[in-house]
Amino acid sequence: MSIYDSGVYAVHPNRPRLPRIFKEAFISATVVWIMSHSVGLADLYLHATTRLMLVDLPVGADAQGSYPFGVTFNDAVCNGWNSSSPCLNNNGGWALDQPQVVLPGFVAIANGTQSNFKAITLADASDLAIVVPGESVSLSTLSFTAQTFGLRAQCESLNRKCLHSIELGDKVDCTQAGYPGIPYYEAKNGDPNILTMNDYIFGIVDGEQGGQTNGIHDLPGNGYTSNPASLAVQMRWSTHLDVSAETLSPDPSNAAVDFTPIPFITLYAGCSVTFSNVTVQYIPGTDSWTLLTEVRSSDTLASVLWSPTIWQLATDQLSTDMMAIALTGTIPNVTATLNQHLARTMLALSSGTMQATGATDVKEMVPSLLGQYPVVPVFLLISLLLLYALLAILVFASSWLTQDEAILVPREGKEDKEPQERSVLSLTQQWLIDPLPLVAASFPGGDGKDAGRSVENSAIKMVYDGPEARLGIGFNGRDGFGLRTRKCVRDLDE
Numbered sequence: 266m267s268i269y270d271s272g273v274y275a276v277h278p279n280r281p282r283l284p285r286i287f288k289e290a291f292i293s294a295t296v297v298w299i300m301s302h303s304v305g306l307a308d309l310y311l312h313a314t315t316r317l318m319l320v321d322l323p324v325g326a327d328a329q330g331s332y333p334f335g336v337t338f339n340d341a342v343c344n345g346w347n348s349s350s351p352c353l354n355n356n357g358g359w360a361l362d363q364p365q366v367v368l369p370g371f372v373a374i375a376n377g378t379q380s381n382f383k384a385i386t387l388a389d390a391s392d393l394a395i396v397v398p399g400e401s402v403s404l405s406t407l408s409f410t411a412q413t414f415g416l417r418a419q420c421e422s423l424n425r426k427c428l429h430s431i432e433l434g435d436k437v438d439c440t441q442a443g444y445p446g447i448p449y450y451e452a453k454n455g456d457p458n459i460l461t462m463n464d465y466i467f468g469i470v471d472g473e474q475g476g477q478t479n480g481i482h483d484l485p486g487n488g489y490t491s492n493p494a495s496l497a498v499q500m501r502w503s504t505h506l507d508v509s510a511e512t513l514s515p516d517p518s519n520a521a522v523d524f525t526p527i528p529f530i531t532l533y534a535g536c537s538v539t540f541s542n543v544t545v546q547y548i549p550g551t552d553s554w555t556l557l558t559e560v561r562s563s564d565t566l567a568s569v570l571w572s573p574t575i576w577q578l579a580t581d582q583l584s585t586d587m588m589a590i591a592l593t594g595t596i597p598n599v600t601a602t603l604n605q606h607l608a609r610t611m612l613a614l615s616s617g618t619m620q621a622t623g624a625t626d627v628k629e630m631v632p633s634l635l636g637q638y639p640v641v642p643v644f645l646l647i648s649l650l651l652l653y654a655l656l657a658i659l660v661f662a663s664s665w666l667t668q669d670e671a672i673l674v675p676r677e678g679k680e681d682k683e684p685q686e687r688s689v690l691s692l693t694q695q696w697l698i699d700p701l702p703l704v705a706a707s708f709p710g711g712d713g714k715d716a717g718r719s720v721e722n723s724a725i726k727m728v729y730d731g732p733e734a735r736l737g738i739g740f741n742g743r744d745g746f747g748l749r750t751r752k753c754v755r756d757l758d759e
Contacts, residue, residue, distance in 0.1 A: 268294050293660070300656060304649045311642040320550075322633045333621035334404065334547070335411035336382065336396045338566065342366055342618050350487035351568040353618070359480065359576040366617035370573065373399060373613040374582055381621065384613040386605045387545075390556040393417045394608035395543060396616055397554060406549050406631075409624035414570070415541040415559060418608040420498070422521045422596045423447070423533040444535050446474030447499050462501045462531070464584045466607075468575040469495035480576035488575065492567035493539035496574075498603070501531045502588050513592055521599035522591050532591050534603055538611065540567040549630050570615040579610045586610070672720055687720045699724045704748060 271291050275283060342363060343352035353360040360366040372380045380399030387393045395415045398404060426442035439447050446467060450460035467474045470484040474497055481488025504510045511517045511524040522530045540562040546555045562570075573579065586606045591599055672687045696702045701724035709715040710729025718727045741749050 268298055296656065300649065300653050304646070304653060307642065307646040307649050311638065311646050314639045314642055316637050317634050318637050319632055320635050322631050324629045324631050332407065332409060332624045332627050334398050334402070334407075334409055334624040335622040336413035336619050337622040338414075339618055339620040343569070350481065351489060351565070351572050353569065354481055354488060354572055356479075356482070359573045359578065360617070367573075367578075369617040370578070370614040373616045374579075374610060376400060382613070382616040382619060384609040384616070385554065386609060387554060387556055390559075391417060392601070392604050392608070393541070393543070393556060393559070394605070394612050395545060395554065395556075396612050396619060397545075397547075398621070402621075404547065404549060406629055408546070408548055408626075408628045408630050410544060410546050410557065410626040411624040412542065412544050412622065414562070414612065414619070415543040415556075416538060416570075416608045416612045417541070418536050418538045418604045418611075420534045420536040420600050420603045420607065422600055423535055424521060424523055424531070425596075427533060439533060442535070444469075444474070444497050444533075447497050447533055448531075449474075449477060449499060451477075462499065462529075464500045464580050465498070466574055466577065466580050466583065467497040467499075468571065469497055476575040476577065481572055484575070488572060489568045490564065490571060492562055492564050493537045494567055494571050496536040496538060496607075498532070498534040498536060498583075498607075500584050500587060500591070501529050502584070502591070504528045504530060504592075510592060514595075516595050519595045521594060521596045530592055532587065532599070534600070536603070536607060538571070538608065540570055546626075569618065571611065573614045574611045579614045583607060583610050687722075692720060695724060701725065702727050704728055708748065 268291070271287075271294075274280060275287075275291060342360075353363065353366065355361045369381060373382050373384065376383050376399075378400045381401060382396050383399045384394050384396055387395060393415045394417070396413050423439050423442045423444060427439035427447075428441060430438075439445065446469075448462055449465060449467070450462055453459040453461040465477055467476045468481065468484050468488070468490065469475075470486060470488070470490050473485055475481070475483025477483065484490075506528045509524045509527055510530055511520075514520045514524075517524070522532045524530055541559045542562050543556060543560070544558040546557055547553075548555070583606055587599075587603060590602045594602070667690065672689060672692070702719070705715075705718060705727040708729065710718070712729070715729065718729065721727050738748050740746050
C-alpha cells in the first residue's frame with residue numbers, strides 16, 4: 266500500500282516538485298516489489314508444471330559372477346576341433362548320438378517355456394540375430410552386460426535373375442545369377458522322367474553346392490567353410506488351386522516368387538551369413554537388448570554352427586515361416602523377412618552347443634520417483650534469482666560507496682569531554698523507519714533542547730516528554746483525531 270500511495274501522490278497534479286531522494290526511494294521500492302513477486306510467480310509456475318516420473322535407477326548387485334545370463338560355446342560337446350570335419354558331424358547326420366545337443370535347438374526354435382536359450386533380432390543393429398536366455402530363465406529387474414553369439418544374414422532374390430524356360434514355365438537355370446546348382450530337381454518315386462522340387466537350404470563352398478544328400482559331406486573339405494558363409498535357398502509351396510496365384514500378389518512384376526507351374530509358387534534366394542562374437546547390454550524396463558561390440562567369429566566356429574542347417578534340420582521351420590510372406594510380399598519385404606527368419610532359425614538350432622556364462626556389470630533396477638522440471642520455468646526462475654541477486658549487490662555497493670557525514674553533538678553537562686559523532690546516514694535511516702522522530706519534530710518541547718534531542722541515539726529520547734506536557738493521541742474536537750500535547754495541571758497543594 267505504501268508503494269501504491271506513493272505512486273498516487275507522485276502522479277497527483279497539485280503537488281510540489283518531488284525531491285530526488287523520494288524518486289530514488291520510490292523507484293527502488295517498486296523494482297524490489299516487482300522482482301520479489303516475479304520470483305514468487307516463477308516459482309509457482311515451476312511447481313505447477315513439474316511432474317513426477319517412475320523410473321528404474323541402477324543399483325550395483327552383489328556377486329557379479331553369479332548371474333549366468335551370458336552365452337558361450339560348450340567345448341565339452343566337441344571331442345576335438347582339429348578333426349577332418351566340423352565336430353558333431355557324423356556320416357549320417359548331425360550329433361546323432363547327442364540328443365542333449367539336438368533337442369534344445371528345436372525347443373529354442375519354438376520359444377518353448379523350457380528353453381534355456383532363444384534367438385531374437387536386433388532391428389537397430391541391421392537385423393542382427395543374437396542368442397539370449399530363454400523363457401525358462403528369469404531376468405527379473407537386472408541390467409547387465411553379457412557376451413553371446415550373433416548371426417547376420419544378407420539374402421537376395423534370384424527369381425528375376427535366373428533364365429526361364431518358356432516350354433516348362435519354370436526357372437531352369439540360375440547359372441548367370443551365380444548359383445548353377447539351383448533349381449535342384451529330384452526324381453519322383455525313383456522315376457527319372459518325373460522330376461519334383463523340394464525345399465532345401467544348400468551350403469556353398471568354393472563354388473560347389475551341397476547338403477541335399479549327405480549334409481556337409483556333399484561339400485569340399487567335409488563342410489569347413491569360411492566366415493561369412495554362402496547359402497542357396499529354394500522353396501516351393503502348393504496353393505492347391507487350378508489357377509495361378511499371381512492375383513494374390515499386390516505387385517506381380519515385383520514379386521519375389523514364381524507363380525508357375527500351377528499350382529506352385531517357388532522362391533530362389535542366395536544368402537551370405539556372418540557369425541559373430543558379440544557383447545550386448547540388457548535393459549529390463551523396456552525388455553530390450555543393445556549391441557555394444559561385434560567381432561567376426563573364427564571359420565572353425567562358423568563351420569560348427571552352420572552344420573545343422575546344411576543337414577536340413579532348419580528347412581521345414583524356415584519354409585513354414587516364409588510361406589505367407591512369399592505369397593503376398595514384394596522382393597524387398599520377402600528378402601528382409603528371409604534375412605531375419607534364416608538368422609534366428611540357424612542360431613536357435615545350434616544353441617544346443619552353447620552354455621550359460623556369467624554376466625558382467627550387473628545392476629538391479631530399482632523403481633524410483635523422480636521430478637521432471639520443464640526447461641522454460643527453470644530457466645525463468647534462475648534468471649529472476651540472478652537478477653534479484655544482482656539488484657542486492659547493486660544496493661549493497663551503492664550503500665558502501667555512498668559518502669557519509671558526521672554530526673558533532675556536545676555532551677550535555679560535560680563541556681570538557683569530546684563531542685559525540687552521529688552518522689547522517691544512520692540518523693536518516695532512523696528517521697525513515699521509526700515514526701517517533703517525526704512525532705518529536707511535530708511537537709517540539711520549546712525548552713531549547715529540541716536540536717539535541719533530534720540527534721539522540723534512541724528514538725524515545727527524541728520525543729519531548731517534560732514535566733509541563735504529555736504527548737497523547739485521540740480526538741481533538743474540531744481538529745479531529747490525531748496527536749496532541751496535554752498540559753499537566755500541578756497539584757493544588759503545591
